Amino acid sequence: MPSKDAAPLLSVDAVVSAIASSEEVEEKRRNRREAMRRWRANPLHSAKERKKRREWYYAHQKQLPPRRRKSPSNPAAQEKGVCGFCWHRPAITTCIRLQVCEESAEGFKEVRIHYCGDC
16 A cells, blocks of 8 residues: 555656646747847837836826935034035035926926035
């Protein structure tokens, strides 16, 4: 009597059909991979994908609430010009960043932030 732990015996036909089905699966994978490579190599498709990603990114950015920046505890530090990123070191220069803005024609506005040069 065969033990319960032993693997079931397969007929020759079952083994042959299993090998054939695995070869078919591999052939399908190979064909799909090659088709996707050809699709991605097409400049029109890559431009379309880039445009779609860019549109999704900007739509996502507009949905996000504006980020609150940590402000220094004393207003004197704000007047002196403390770094707008770390709020610890004195500012050396100002950094220009773009902020998403629906009111402007371009969709962005320039924001000047004090910068210490180390952040």
